[in-house]
Amino acid sequence: MSTERRKPFPFDQFEPRWQRVWDERQTFHVLNPGEPGFDASKPKYYVLDMFPYPSGSGLHVGHPEGYTATDIIGRFKRMSGFNVLHPMGWDAFGLPAEQYAIKTGQHPRATTEANIATFKRQLQAIGFGYDWQREVNTTDPGYFKWTQWIFLQLYNAWLNPATNRAEHVSSFTGEDVDSVRLAYISHAPVNWCPELGTVLANEEVVDGKSEVGGFVVERRPMRQWMLRITAFAQRLIDELDGLDWPDSIKMHQRNWIGRSEGALVDFTVVGSGEKITVFTTRPDTLYGATYMVLAPEHPLVDSISTAEQKGEIEAYRKTAASKSDLERTELAKEKTGVFTGAFAINPVTGEKVPVWIADYVLTGYGTGAIMAVPAHDERDWEFARKFALPIREVVSPEPRLGLGGGGVCDAEPLEVFCGEGFAIHSGPLDGLPTSEAKAEIIVRLEQQGIGKRRIQFKLRDWLFSRQRYWGEPFPIVWENGKHRALDESELPLLPPELLDFKPTGTPEPPLSKATDWVRYSDTATRELNTMPQWAGSCWYYLRYIDNKNTERFVGAEAERYWTTGCVSQLSALNSQLPHGGVDLYVGGTEHAVLHLLYARFWHKVLFDLGHVSTPEPFQRLVNQGLILGEDGQKMSKSRGNVVNPDDVIKEYGADALRLYEMFMGPLEATKPWSMSGVEGVFRFLARVWRLVMEENAEGEWLPSSALQDIPMDKATAKVVHATIKKVGEDIEALSFNTAISQMMVCTNALTSANPRSREAVRLLVTILGPFAPHLAEELWERVGGTGLAADQPWPSYDPALLIEDEIEMPVQVNGKLREKIVVKKDATQPEIEAIAKAAPKVAEAIAGKEIKKLIVVPGRLVNIVVA
RNA sequence: GCCGACAUGGCGAAAUGGCAGACGCAUGGGACUUAAAAUCCCUUGGAGGGCAACUUCCGUGCGGGUUCGAGUCCCGCUGUCGGUACCA
Numbered sequence: 001m002s003t004e005r006r007k008p009f010p011f012d013q014f015e016p017r018w019q020r021v022w023d024e025r026q027t028f029h030v031l032n033p034g035e036p037g038f039d040a041s042k043p044k045y046y047v048l049d050m051f052p053y054p055s056g057s058g059l060h061v062g063h064p065e066g067y068t069a070t071d072i073i074g075r076f077k078r079m080s081g082f083n084v085l086h087p088m089g090w091d092a093f094g095l096p097a098e099q100y101a102i103k104t105g106q107h108p109r110a111t112t113e114a115n116i117a118t119f120k121r122q123l124q125a126i127g128f129g130y131d132w133q134r135e136v137n138t139t140d141p142g143y144f145k146w147t148q149w150i151f152l153q154l155y156n157a158w159l160n161p162a163t164n165r166a167e168h169v170s171s172f173t174g175e176d177v178d179s180v181r182l183a184y185i186s187h188a189p190v191n192w193c194p195e196l197g198t199v200l201a202n203e204e205v206v207d208g209k210s211e212v213g214g215f216v217v218e219r220r221p222m223r224q225w226m227l228r229i230t231a232f233a234q235r236l237i238d239e240l241d242g243l244d245w246p247d248s249i250k251m252h253q254r255n256w257i258g259r260s261e262g263a264l265v266d267f268t269v270v271g272s273g274e275k276i277t278v279f280t281t282r283p284d285t286l287y288g289a290t291y292m293v294l295a296p297e298h299p300l301v302d303s304i305s306t307a308e309q310k311g312e313i314e315a316y317r318k319t320a321a322s323k324s325d326l327e328r329t330e331l332a333k334e335k336t337g338v339f340t341g342a343f344a345i346n347p348v349t350g351e352k353v354p355v356w357i358a359d360y361v362l363t364g365y366g367t368g369a370i371m372a373v374p375a376h377d378e379r380d381w382e383f384a385r386k387f388a389l390p391i392r393e394v395v396s397p398e399p400r401l402g403l404g405g406g407g408v409c410d411a412e413p414l415e416v417f418c419g420e421g422f423a424i425h426s427g428p429l430d431g432l433p434t435s436e437a438k439a440e441i442i443v444r445l446e447q448q449g450i451g452k453r454r455i456q457f458k459l460r461d462w463l464f465s466r467q468r469y470w471g472e473p474f475p476i477v478w479e480n481g482k483h484r485a486l487d488e489s490e491l492p493l494l495p496p497e498l499l500d501f502k503p504t505g506t507p508e509p510p511l512s513k514a515t516d517w518v519r520y521s522d523t524a525t526r527e528l529n530t531m532p533q534w535a536g537s538c539w540y541y542l543r544y545i546d547n548k549n550t551e552r553f554v555g556a557e558a559e560r561y562w563t564t565g566c567v568s569q570l571s572a573l574n575s576q577l578p579h580g581g582v583d584l585y586v587g588g589t590e591h592a593v594l595h596l597l598y599a600r601f602w603h604k605v606l607f608d609l610g611h612v613s614t615p616e617p618f619q620r621l622v623n624q625g626l627i628l629g630e631d632g633q634k635m636s637k638s639r640g641n642v643v644n645p646d647d648v649i650k651e652y653g654a655d656a657l658r659l660y661e662m663f664m665g666p667l668e669a670t671k672p673w674s675m676s677g678v679e680g681v682f683r684f685l686a687r688v689w690r691l692v693m694e695e696n697a698e699g700e701w702l703p704s705s706a707l708q709d710i711p712m713d714k715a716t717a718k719v720v721h722a723t724i725k726k727v728g729e730d731i732e733a734l735s736f737n738t739a740i741s742q743m744m745v746c747t748n749a750l751t752s753a754n755p756r757s758r759e760a761v762r763l764l765v766t767i768l769g770p771f772a773p774h775l776a777e778e779l780w781e782r783v784g785g786t787g788l789a790a791d792q793p794w795p796s797y798d799p800a801l802l803i804e805d806e807i808e809m810p811v812q813v814n815g816k817l818r819e820k821i822v823v824k825k826d827a828t829q830p831e832i833e834a835i836a837k838a839a840p841k842v843a844e845a846i847a848g849k850e851i852k853k854l855i856v857v858p859g860r861l862v863n864i865v866v867a
Numbered sequence: 868g869c870c871g872a873c874a875u876g877g878c879g880a881a882a883u884g885g886c887a888g889a890c891g892c893a894u895g896g897g898a899c900u901u902a903a904a905a906u907c908c909c910u911u912g913g914a915g916g917g918c919a920a921c922u923u924c925c926g927u928g929c930g931g932g933u934u935c936g937a938g939u940c941c942c943g944c945u946g947u948c949g950g951u952a953c954c955a
Contacts, residue, residue: 008905248871248950255870258954280955293955335953365954372955378868379953458954589949626949663891665880669873670948677879680891690906738881741890748890751907810886815936817886855935861885865935 008682009689010701011653014778019127021777027790028074028129030083032546032558033567038083044565045082047074048541048618050587050595051089051136053533054115056100059122060635061643061661061673066586066624068658069667069734071128073584075770076731078129079794085562086129087544089136090116093144094533095196095212098470102502108470112139122645126654127773129790136543138536139470143543145492146553147535148475150602152485153609154183155476159231166608178483182605183464185483186226189219190463197503197510198467199224201532202460203594222507225465225474225529229601233257233457236600244620246668252592258458263442265371265451267292267344269304270352276300276344279366279456282376283445284437286348287426288394289371291384292355293337295363296320304355306341313338313357320359335360335383346371347450348427348441358383366456374416381416397421399431462598464532467509469501471530479524495530537595538602541582541617553611560613580614589623596621622734627664628672635673643673655772656682662736662771681740685775687747688768691761692779703782708755717801719749720760724797727767736771743768758783766792811836812863813845821862829856836862 022028031038047070052063074086092112101108116137123130136143157166158180169177178184190199195215199222204211229236237257240250262281269276276292294301296317305313316338337358346353360379361370374384374391384391393413399422420434428444429437445451465474473493475486486493496514503510509528512518518525539553545562546555561567564580581603596618603617628634629641636642648657659681665671694704712720723746730739746764750756762783769776769789780789804825809832811819819841823832833854836842842864849866856862 251871252950255951260954262955278955282955360953360955362954370955377955379955382953456954592950663879669880671879674879674892676892680879684891686906737879738890741881744890808886812885812936815885820886853935855885857885861936863885863935 008686009693009775011655011685011774012650015125015127015649015654015774018774018777019124021788022127022129022790023124023132025788026133027788028078028084028086029131029133030085032555033561034557040567042081042083044085044562045074045077045584046085046562046582047077047584048086048544048582048586049088050585050591051091051537051540052119053091053094053096054112054119055096056111056115057637058115058118059645061645061648061657062588062627062635064126064645064657065627065661065667066588067123067126067128068661069622069624069736070584070586071658072662072731072736072770073734075129075773075790076728076794078790079766079769079792081793085134085544086131087134087136087547088123088128088130088132089134089540089544090119090138091533091537091540092116092137092139093471093531093536095198095468095470098468098501101470108501109139125649126645126658129773134544134547136540136547138540141492141494142550143547144472144536146543147472147531147539148491148493149488149553150539150606151183151472151531151535152475152488153611154227154602154605155181155485157182157605157609159228164235166605168609182228182231184226184228186224186461187221188224188226189221190224191217192220192222192507193217197505199463199465199507201463220507224463225527227462227464227601229462229598230457230459232601232604233259233459234455235604236459236597239600239604239616243616243618245618246621246623249589249592249596249621249623253597256459256593256597260456260458262454262456263438263445263451264367264454265347265445267347267353267371269300269355270343270345272304272342274300274304276355276369277367278369278371279454280371281456282373282434282438283441283451284423284426284429284432284434285373285376285394286346286371286441287423287429288373288375288392289346289353290351290374290390290392291353291372292344293358293361293370293372293380293383294340294355295361295368296357296359297363298357298361298368300369301340301357304340304342309339309341313340316357335379335386337383337387339387347445347448354389356383356387364460365458375413376416376418378416378418392425393417394424394426395419395421395434396424400424462601464535465529466532467503467507467528468530469495469498469510471495471532472535473511473530474527476527477520477524478527479521483527493526534595534598538599539606541585541599542606542612563612563614581617581619583619585618585621586624587621588626592623622667624667625665625669625671627661628670630673630675632672648678652678652682653685653774655685655775659685659740659772663740665737667734667736684740684744684747685772687751688764688772688775689779691747691750691756691764692782704756706754706756707758707761707783709758710755712757712760714801716749716753716757716760717798719746720763721797721801722746724763724767724795725799725802728794728797731770740771743771763795765789766795807859809836809859810861811839811842812861813842814865815863818842818845829858832856832862836864 033040049067049070070086074084078084097108097112100111138144156169158169158172160167160171166182169181172180191202191205192199193210193215196210196213200210200217205217209215210217237254237259240253260281262279263283264277264279265283265286267276267278301313335358337356340355340357342355343352344355361368372380374380374389375393376395391412395417397417397419423429423432423437429440432440442453473495475491475493476483477486496511496517498514500513501510504512511528520526542554542559546558549555599617603612604615606612607615629639631641633639633641645657656678660678663681664677692704692707693701696702723742726742727739750760750764762785765776765779765783766789773790776789806822807825808820808822810817811821819839821835821839823835833856846864846866851864851866853865
């Protein structure tokens with residue numbers, strides 16, 4: 001007797017076999033327009049997964065959740081007659097690989113390759129129908145050549161304000177082209193992380209620490225490459241509208257871009273006459289501005305501070321500068337600040353107001369200076385209370401009479417009011433509701449030339465350079481202190497083969513160690529920074545379309561077909577697409593802003609420059625939910641609750657893993673793993689197996705004797721066709737859990753049938769294919785199907801079979817269920833009413849009472865309302 | 868603080884405003900077996916009443932509302948989980 005327990009069905013034998021067959025036949029390879037055999041009559045469907053970063057620890061059960069969902073969709077669409085593009089690849093540049101390499105002394109290329117091999121093996125063991133011929137790898141020179149090429153497009157482009165479109169810089173007529181490029185050099189303070197030896201984008205810094213590793217980040221000015229994403233801020237907001245994305249993600253992006261409408265207002269410094277410009281969203285409260293605050297780093301601080309305040313000012317600026325961002329935000333519960341000794345004139349009241357510096361005003365937002373209206377802003381209120389600054393009420397929640405005339409009110413309000421209301425103590429604005437007061441004051445300020453309307457965004461330009469080894473080198477050289485682009489013919493620019501790529505310990509990037517490489521010519525040296533990890537993932541979805549193209553980043557015809565569905569340019573122009581692009585993009589919420597915003601930005605630039613056909617890359621986005629450990633906690637090594645898909649496959653098979661991932665609950669929901677749940681779906685698969693196979697006394701599997709070539713009886717036909725209908729609809733709606741339930745119902749019905757219709761089983765096996773493809777292929781073969789189950793057309797159902805001759809209808813009296821009646825499907829309303837009223841329980845309940853209302857919902861229920 | 872999502876049996880979950888709890892897990896019982904595993908059948912929201920076929924009442928976080936009818940729609944709370952934080 002074998003030591004290993006016998007499997008309830010031999011998945012361990014047939015799963016690898018069918019994976020081999022799909023691979024040998026290239027079942028899931030799809031052709032591009034122009035290739036021999038391409039069928040232009042089929043509609044296209046592009047279904048995309050967020051590609052993984054191949055980490056050293058391999059796949060965890062969270063990965064296959066989204067991947068299974070897209071695989072089901074892809075296989076279903078294929079069976080439904082679509083050309084389906086369903087690719088996979090590797091986001092393989094990045095810090096973890098580099099750090100691991102430093103630790104172990106291996107080259108990051110070696111570890112990256114090994115990790116990719118592991119990931120690929122694991123994905124293939126789950127039986128995903130990817131077109132592996134289209135695999136991409138961001139670290140492949142044939143790939144990053146085009147990442148560098150796109151960078152050059154950005155470098156050579158500017159946003160023409162007249163057209164609001166990105167254009168080649170040759171259309172720029174101004175003097176300094178470098179000041180408008182979409183990729184430009186900045187010397188602004190950046191987030192420098194000494195531990196990682198690199199700068200980080202604002203988005204990669206969380207609470208003053210690096211998102212990766214949690215190391216302290218300090219701000220220091222450095223020469224950096226920036227991408228002018230802010231030029232697209234408004235379009236990045238507006239063009240969200242036509243996208244089928246979760247509202248929460250759209251909102252997230254809108255908040256991140258942070259549009260606010262307001263005004264710039266000039267205040268004049270008493271004495272020096274210098275101008276301080278502030279940004280405010282509440283220009284209507286200008287009459288209540290009783291002091292001003294500059295950020296400690298504001299350029300005017302030095303010149304306006306009085307001699308006797310200089311010492312204190314300097315001390316404050318020093319502490320502010322030495323504080324990490326963490327201390328400046330989280331720990332700064334109490335407002336701090338110092339008076340500069342200077343005063344400015346409130347342009348509408350003519351009053352002298354003190355000018356302070358405080359770190360609650362940020363350098364990076366607006367103008368780095370504010371007018372403080374303590375009565376109507378919580379931060380200003382707190383500050384004013386602490387430093388005993390005057391507080392003047394200028395907005396009232398209710399209209400108030402008799403407070404007009406612009407007179408000064410000396411009574412301080414008892415509490416801060418930040419809402420909208422009606423202007424008071426505000427001269428000509430008095431009585432106006434907030435929105436009108438805003439408009440009115442802006443007109444007046446503009447007339448006087450001391451202010452103007454202004455739309456401000458929170459979004460900053462994208463810090464695009466890193467001091468790393470394992471990233472794309474910039475196709476840029478420096479000569480006589482000036483940068484210039486490499487020629488396209490010089491791409492790809494490979495990174496130097498370094499043995500020592502450790503951080504230098506200074507802001508000097510590791511590439512500086514490759515002295516030969518750095519020297520471009522006698523007079524020119526190469527740019528030493530590399531691109532951030534986001535670069536490769538900004539456009540990978542385009543490369544899948546045409547991953548072997550050596551002439552272009554993506555072929556024009558293929559790009560048009562896969563993003564618009566149109567084969568010719570003419571039909572593309574005539575089509576009424578909302579945005580187009582990828583039909584379905586599935587991934588986690590962690591990319592709600594960064595990746596999705598960056599990719600949209602690049603795509604818009606490429607669109608403006610005529611390189612792609614659609615203004616947006618991803619038409620429909622779905623976030624899969626988090627999978628928790630069995631203990632309901634987030635999976636983590638330290639908690640020891642991590643589930644490895646390899647173990648699940650070994651025990652229950654790939655089909656059970658796939659099916660369980662989908663059966664757990666709605667795709668978007670957060671849900672805990674349960675091994676007994678896996679066993680549940682595993683038992684279901686075994687039941688399906690036994691619809692076709694039965695075991696003899698020796699324990700061998702033989703074709704089931706119950707299975708016969710007989711037509712389906714009425715009940716069987718009904719459940720089978722109802723299942724075809726529901727499973728198809730549920731797949732479209734991504735309700736995989738309920739689709740699986742329905743197949744269980746169908747299986748339970750067929751299990752009890754003896755003899756059992758071969759046709760019924762064949763249909764069930766066909767629609768099970770997208771979910772449990774290995775079992776489906778195996779059983780398809782065993783029920784005598786020709787070809788592959790994966791290649792079968794999706795079966796259609798006969799609606800006539802679903803209609804019952806007699807319908808059971810519940811009858812309610814005053815909303816309470818009393819009885820169920822059975823009526824003919826074509827019974828008339830009066831007939832139904834009569835039957836309902838005659839039913840014993842109903843008759844009893846309505847006896848002697850006046851019927852006030854009688855509702856018959858055809859096919860659903862009857863409700864009798866009595867007095 | 869602010870923004871968002873969610874709240875249904877012992878558990879994961881179903882339910883175009885129309886029979887709450889489909890389907891699965893876990894219970895408990897039975898069949899098969901020398902025995903077990905596997906498999907198959909039945910049971911299972913709560914409380915009560917009947918020898919029984921059965922039956923009554925209550926039940927979707929809490930309080931209101933709309934409706935013939937609310938898990939579902941509206942208003943107000945509470946709780947949990949995510950995101951975010953001086954953005955003027």
